[in-house]
Amino acid sequence: MMKRLLPHPLYSLTLVVVWLMLVNKITVGNLLLGAILGMVVPAITAPYWPGHPHVRSPLRVLEYIAVVVWDIIVANFHVAGIILFKKNKDIQSKWVTVPLDLTSPEAITILAGTITMTPGTVSSMLSADGGSILVHCLDCEDTDAVRDEIKYRYERRLKEIF
Amino acid sequence: MEFLVASAIGVLTAGGVYLILRLRTFPVILGISLLSYAVNVFLFATGRLAVDAPPVLQKYADVAYTDPLPQALVLTAIVISFGMTAVLVMFALGAYLEADHDQINIQDADEIESSDEKGQGA
Amino acid sequence: MNHWIIAPVVLPALLAPLLAFVMRHDIVLSRAASAVGTVCLAAIAIGLTMLEAGGGTQVYFLGNWTAPFGIVLVLDRLSAIMVLLTAVLALIVLWHSIATGWDKRGRHFHALFQFQLMGINGAFLTGDAFNLFVFFEVLLIASYGLMIHGGGRTRLRAGLQYVVMNLAGSTLFLFALGTLYATTGTLNIADLAVKVQAMPADDVALVRVAAVLMLIVFAIKAALFPVQFWLPGTYANAPAPVAALFAIMTKVGAYSIIRIYTIVFGPDVAATQGIVTDWLMPAAIITLALGAIGVLGAKRLMPLLAFSVVGSMGTLMLAVSAFTPYALSTALYYLLHSTFAGAALFLLADLVVSRRGNDALTAQPPIVQNGLFAALFFVGAIGMAGMPPLSGFLGKLMVMDGVRDQSWMALAWGAILIASLVTIVGFARAGSVLFWKSTAMEPAEASDTVTPATALQVGPAMCAMGMLVALSVFAGPTASYLESTAAQLFDSSGYIDAVLSPALEGLK
Amino acid sequence: MLEIALMFAVLCFAGGLFLNLWRIARGPSRADRILALDTMVINVISLLVLYGIWEGTSVYYEAAMLVAMVGFVSTVAYCRFVLRGDIIE
Amino acid sequence: MTNSTSLLAIIAILPFLGALVPGLMIRAGRNACASFAAIPTVLALILLGTLAPAVLQGEVIQTSYEWLPSLGLSVSFFLDGLGLLFALMILGVGLLIILYARFYLSADDPMGQFYTYLLLFQGAMLGIVLSDNILLLLVFWELTSLSSFLLIGYWKHLPEGRQGARMALTVTGAGGLAMIAGMLIIGNIVGSYNLTDILAAGDVIKASEWYMPALILILIGAFTKSAQFPFHFWLPHAMAAPTPVSAYLHSATMVKAGVFLMARMWPALAGTEAWFYIVATTGLVTMVIGALIALFKDDLKALLAFSTVSHLGLLTMLLGFGTKAAAIAAVFHIINHLTFKAALFMTAGIVDHETHTRDIKRLGGLAKLMPITATIATITALSMAGMIPLNGFLSKEMMLEEAAHTSWMHNPWIVPVLATLGACLSVAYSLRFIVHVFGGKVRDDYPSHPHDPPFGLYASPALLTVLVVLIGTMPFLAEPIVTAAANAVTGADTHPHLKIWHGVTPALYMSLTAFGVGGVLLAMHGSLERVWNALPRPEAKVIFDWIMDRCVALAKSITASVHNGAISRYLAIFVSATVVLGYLAFTSGPIAPATRDMLPVPLPIAVGWIILVAAVGLVVTNHHKRFLSLVFISMIGLAIAGGFVYLSAPDLALTQISVETVTVMLLLLALHFMPKSTPRESSNALRVRDAGIAIAAGVAVAALAMAFLLRDFDSISAYHLANSYQGGGGTNVVNVILVDFRGYDTYGEIIVLGIAGLTIYALMDALLRGPAAKRLRETDYSQDRSRDRHPMMMVVATRAMLPIAILVGVYIFLRGHNQPGGGFIAGLVISIALLMQYMASGFAWTQLRQRIEYHSLLGWGVVIAGLTGAGAWIAGKPFLTSAFGYLHFPPIEEFEWATAIAFDLGVFLAVLGAVMLMLYSLSRIARYAGETINIDPMDHDPSAAAEKTEAEAN
Amino acid sequence: MELLIEIVISFFLVIAGVFGFVGSFGMLKLRNTMQRLHAPTKATTLGVGGALIASMLYFALVKESLSFHELLITIFLFLTAPVSAHFIAKTYIQGREKEEDLPATERPYGWAVFDDSPSHPEDDGPQY
């Protein structure tokens, strides 16, 4: 019964939070409305998300977020330096292939998103079978290092989450 | 500010007019779009310009509000022109697919439909 | 408040979605519902017209908001007669569409048809300038759908032009409304009248611009020179019954000019002095000329009829441009006449063209019932060209009589008469080629595949011609109703009081 | 101080917009233009947020939110058009 | 003196009622048809007979019914001597023609139609002569043009018939129209359209400054109808009609209408110099020219036709003299001409009928073969020549007498000489008719061997011949009617005595001269004819055809060049005219000085302005690259939305940005199937012209905006601000205006969307059943495509964002009444969210997983909005009256509700439905273009593949 | 205290401004499209992010009304920006790069733009 009403409780909870953020006012009425929406909206959109993944370790998620945010801040300064102070001809842009161990589309997407959001690298394309990511590196000497860093820092953590 | 708004309307109008005078449907659609931008801003401006005075009533504040009526009119106009543009786009597409070219001018206004087409239309 | 006033709008507006979304798979049901709806509309229109015969302007305050803050509908003699005209025409056209099976040649005919009626009635009844725009759009977009009903290359391309022209027109309408609002701060027609009358004499430039822009907008609908160009292509390529229905569309433009330029920018209003008569009259004359020339120069039947519609609008607007009560009453008579005359010809043309396979004005083997169609064409042509005994002749005489006190009387008379002659010659040539010359040829071999028109199919065209006869026979009473209509229009204070005084009494 | 910082930020983003304009006009590739438009959207969102701070009102956040949403959808649509032709195949 | 009776109206209407019958009776046979056609005529004649004595006594019989009082048009008839004369002629000859036609028409001819047309024509003629209202007269006048058109074109398969009919219609129609103007002027001068009033106001009319225009216009009407020079040319071509028609139209009726009109209007118009010089001169010239041409016509009917022209000229001249005696002569000659000319036409018809030719050159010697016909022809032709003691002699003597006394421009010779010349020619062609047709030897090369026709065919001309002789020998028989008619014309009470012998007068010498010279002319006919044929002379038909062809060609070229299908030019004219007229309007009135100061411009706004202007420039300069221009359009939308935010219009910003996005999506979808670039095909001159127009329009609009932006005004919206919360239950005034104050606008607006959806759907349907579908199937739209269709990242991101976007939509919908937002924006937001889903996994995949029918969504939206509005009726309130209030659930806070929310829901659904229906339609096109449906949400799901490999491994 | 708040907010604003500008500047300065694609990440992350944090702080601390809208916008941008970048990159690669110039996928299949997916080898693309 509960399973049918709330197929993805975490997902529904997220929506309730989003709703409260939207209305920006935590009242009983809004909570109630949020709860209703939290149940109805996933029910409507469920067909579009077949094979809903389940997150193994929510705590790891927080860790991952922290790592990424920190990387973003650091990389931002690094890349800003490149843009502002490095001569264009000195910038060595390279393509890097990152083969993947992940198979969950959600995990791959998060990894690709992480790569892009951390300045300096942009995940440009997947292989046709989704098995590797083509990453563009703004300024790097050693493509292998970049690949290993991505696999170690992000992919490893994601494998633990999913 | 007023000059910027007025001149923006003017520029949009000029661009729109130039484009609706082109010979193919697509630029004409673009022109109509520009014209509808122009007229929307024009209509909006008839309420005169005001900064930070949205017509959303505030319970405990005695503040000025800009003229809400033109905004409502523009909203109506936007919706209508959306519907119209959609129809226009479809007409243009349909005419292109039927005629295999997208010239908007009909060379001979009296052009006679060949009988098979008439049969299709009939 | 009399809720029947809004019925001509709400009835088709509620019926149309049902037709489109509930009954769309059942043509019999759609036809029945559409027909019943239109009959009801006609009944309501008759009721409203009779109600208005007694005089007095009735106002319907939508949303229970007083004027000028909400939107009002205004029922006076003019709006009543226009709604009635629409309903009667709609009945005839609907009958034709069903009898000839036109309604089956594409999707959603009945829904679009009802929406079209809704838009037209809404435009006639509204007492609000912006709302007039909205209903213009309703009737236009429905007409786009009807215009391309059944599809086909030429029709679609002509339809595209029609849409583009009207979109440009709608844009100008908004510019005009914006200017009007920017100068007067109101949108209600009665309130506009008050504000424009009170306009200080040293600050009228903007309101004059608004008045002129508005005039051009309505002129597009009324197919007046130099914005008449769209009409022939559109009417000539529209499905014939739709072209017949469109006979009322040009009248919407004429109606709007009559309404706005009597009530708001009336002849006595100092601010907009001279705007209408100065520009309307020459435009009307050129329109008339272009229409007549088009009739003579057309290579196909449908454009010929379309040009005759252009010409009739020229005559009509010529009478309007005099802007005297009597001239206006003659204009209204001509309006009624030309609507049915145009419709009759287009309906008839449909019967002929569908049997002939095309509408080229070249000799082709005779079609079945050649004599019948020739006779009907003769009658229709007489009606359109303004020959006796049909209402066109009386209308022409009345219009000439109506403008006789104008300084440009000679010009107007000359234009009307010469245009009449050219039109007559044009129609005679066309009829001669279509129905007479063909008798010298062998009947087409495939003629056995062409089915003769049934009484049910010829009925609507004859009905429209019957309206011309009726207008002619009952010209006296009709003219007297129209004279009081014109008088009511020129007494703008009656309109203004009816709309605005309830606000003073505190409605809400 | 807050005002100056705000002015500075506004200046930066407005200047950024100006630079985007140059890129969008220049191209050279379609990807460049789409990218420039996407960046323009981001800058506009920032300006809307800053304007909200300036006026001390949250009335304009919906606009920012919506701009973010439609910005994304348009970018994807433009790219899909170039890539596949039909954007909702 | 006057006597009122409705009998008159019955007489006038009888032919029209009768016209309905033959068409029905033809099924009963030709005799029945003819008989029934005769009945109304006979009845009318009988009724007329009952009135005749009184009229001959000088009484005037009148009857009148109201028709269109505001115009002064009434159904008024009156019968005086002139009317009686003409009515008798019309009905009497009509009867004879009906009889004659019964035998003349062949079995192939549709006789029912013939009699119908004939009776219509008879009715119209009768109406002319009985009308007591000049507007009514005009009605009948035009009716004669129309019905004669039908009669002349009766043999529609003959080109001559069709052309003759059109020519007659054109000429007489033109005259009729001129006459309308003339009559209206007369009515204006007199202040009444009643003929009786007008005839009594002759002095007023002649004194009016409008007299000349009226006179000329009316005379044009009369001259065209009566085939006066130079309008005479239509008449011979009208001979293409069956002979009964010619006999009727050109002896008794149609052509006499003009003469009748001049006689009728005589008291009102005649007696001035202008009248004399115009009418008499025209008549004189026509008489001579007509006679001259007649002499050289070989076609019997053409000869008679030009003779008719000549005699009409004679009549016109007599009326033009303006004297009473001349008027009496005219009236008398009307009768006489009728008798001999009708008979002659019928004779010509008989000859044609029997010999199958009317060519004089192929005839001759018929006297022996057709003695009866020859007798009739000889007597009547001699009367036409003016031979004593036939009736033609009498009136011709009277004419010559009058001519002898008339000086023209102080020259006493011109009129008598020319009149004599006319008479000479008249004698010559009359004699030719007798001698060349019936005289001489019997030939053996007639196309058909002739003999006298059956009695039915010659009965009518024979009867007329009797009249010719009777009147000629006993003119007093005609005296009463001539007197009555002449008195009606002149308005005097005279009693002329018609007699054979007037003594030795100048007229007698002239007459004798005529016979002498006429005989010589006939004798010399062969050589004269050679001279005539050698002379260059304008052929009227050629000239007329040339003029008509020129006119039609001109009309064609004007139409083709003015309405040339070039909407670009229509729009250019439209915009230019608008700018010019707007400018004129602006400069024709003063404007007060500015009252507002300009607001300052912060930097982001300046940048926004630059972006907007640049974007417009880019769109214009790059419009050939269609995709690019769409990208630039987006910039404009962004800039405008930003501007709206800054200028206190958050609702507008939200709407603008979302509408713009959806519009661009639609354009992209459509562009996929269209050319991706626009060819450069406008000439430089055109581009410069368009740029000029565009700049003018832009400057005009900007100036207009500037003009009001700098001036204050009072708006009704103060009321909306004040009453939004109290009366409308919402704090977002814009939304309250939309759903409440002006909810009716919004209702119309969603209906526009609804119709747009329907139209697009219907269009697609028509398109996909036509050649477009074939074209779609045959075109390859997959060039240079990327190989990934539904990339994983997009799919996954959408999975996460779709619910959030929906929440945003719900939020924007719910708060709309109080904060920026509302049903419309919410509808668009949800649409965009769904669009995102479509882009991610494709339309079909998404569609399969949602069972919403967009048709219904749209329908429900419109219906819900309508029903919400109609719900107010239950409370007795007007349509769209809203109600609102607050609900209190103790544990929860106050919950606000308003019926306007339901209305807004309608808006929401309609918007969503419309957008989705559009996308659906475009996706249908794609399907026709051969696009496949994807079965998976993304191109490749590695996890599914991994699972599969795992399973296979196990 | 108030000064501190002001300093913090100003700090975030300045950060936002700097990175926002650098993002757009980079787009102007850098040589090729792929390089330029890196620039907006700055505008999206620290640029908008900074402004949003400043706004949240401002409303929470100065206006004393906690607002989560900014957070929502941030989430939204973080969700969408990589996808946008991904698409733009592919758009660039498809139009301007050759398959040979890219590194190998190290998989049995090529890059998505150039190779059919294993699940749908019969995709309706052109048959070269």
Ligand code: NA
């Ligand atoms: Na990155």
Ligand code: NA
């Ligand atoms: Na692929």
